[in-house]
Amino acid sequence: MARVELEGHEGHRFFLVVEGDPRGEPVAVVFPGLRYSPARPLLHYTTKLLRARGWAVVEAWYDYDRPEFLTAAEAERHSWITADAAAVWRWVRGHARPRLLVGKSIGTLAMAFLMRDARDAAAAKVWLTPLLRADDVLRAIAEDAAPGLLVAGGADPATPPELLDGLERPGLHTLVLPGAGHGLEVNEPLPSLDLMRDYLQSLDAFLGAL
Numbered sequence: 408m409a410r411v412e413l414e415g416h417e418g419h420r421f422f423l424v425v426e427g428d429p430r431g432e433p434v435a436v437v438f439p440g441l442r443y444s445p446a447r448p449l450l451h452y453t454t455k456l457l458r459a460r461g462w463a464v465v466e467a468w469y470d471y472d473r474p475e476f477l478t479a480a481e482a483e484r485h486s487w488i489t490a491d492a493a494a495v496w497r498w499v500r501g502h503a504r505p506r507l508l509v510g511k512s513i514g515t516l517a518m519a520f521l522m523r524d525a526r527d528a529a530a531a532k533v534w535l536t537p538l539l540r541a542d543d544v545l546r547a548i549a550e551d552a553a554p555g556l557l558v559a560g561g562a563d564p565a566t567p568p569e570l571l572d573g574l575e576r577p578g579l580h581t582l583v584l585p586g587a588g589h590g591l592e593v594n595e596p597l598p599s600l601d602l603m604r605d606y607l608q609s610l611d612a613f614l615g616a617l
Contacts, residue, residue, distance in 0.1 A: 413498060415469065415491035423498065426454065427463030435507035436499055437466045438492065438514030440536075444468060448603060449535060449591055453509060456607055460614055462507070467495050471513070485516065489524075492517035496525050506617065511535040512565065512589065519547035529553060531617055533610065536563055536589050539570040548574055555579045556613045558606055560587030582609045 411423040424445065435457050439445050445454065445466040454464045469491050471477075476487060495517075499505055508530050510518040515537040523543070531554040538544050548557065557574065559566035561583050571581065584591055584602045591606065592599040 411498060413491075413494045415494045416487040417490075419469075419487075419491075421467070421469035421491065423495065424466045424468060425463070426458055426466075429463045429465065429499070429503040432461055432463040433507070434463045434465060434499065434503040434505045435509060436495065436505050437464060438495070438508070438510040438517040439467060439469075440512035440514055441471050443511050443590070447590075449606070450509070450511060452603065452607055453533070453610065456610060457507075457614070460611075462614075463503070465495070465499055465505075467491070467514075467517075488513060488516050489520040492520050493524070496521055500525075505530050507531045507533065507614075509533040509535065510537070512538060515544045515547075516541060519543040522547045522551065531555065531613075533613070534558065536560060536565055536591060539566050539574075545570060545574075548579070549576065551579075553578065554613070554617060556610065557581045558591065558609070559583050560589060560591050561585045562587060563589045563591075565589055580609070580613060582606065 409425045411425060413421055415421055437445055437450055439450055457464050476484060508518050515534055518532060534548060534557040536559060555578060557579060559571060584605060586593050587602055591602060
């Protein structure tokens, strides 16, 4: 495991955690959520499954839970996210050609930016609780020609049914976890673990088909 420090939006420092060998293994890049770091359950077990399948994983560890981000205007927050995503991409592309992008919540904004500006249409995508109310994200998922796995919570306002229903396209697999909120959990721990198992089984099948 290696840690790499990067400079993102307006000189803010953050870091990558690299597991595996990006030069010798297929590479997945993980973009976390606002208060959902790569240490949180969905992303932690996503990385563990990828490593078990022989993938190298590059995790972005940035901290947006700070007043200057939370109180910024929407356009400024978007610029912050895209600047950080561009810094991640420069480092990753200097070492490998990623085959998979994984984004959680605002991490899907980073993925949408990369699809538009970095022109990375070839990489498969895992969209975890994507922000479908953001036009960039909705358009990116709908227009992507690469394989995709979209995982949503049935009780998550970020993925309303009327927007999900319009996202059917070849190569996109959708998993809706009943009753789950934005963290893809429910109130009770054991049912939440069942939902996690459903997600990991779907992810495992998706990876096996790539």
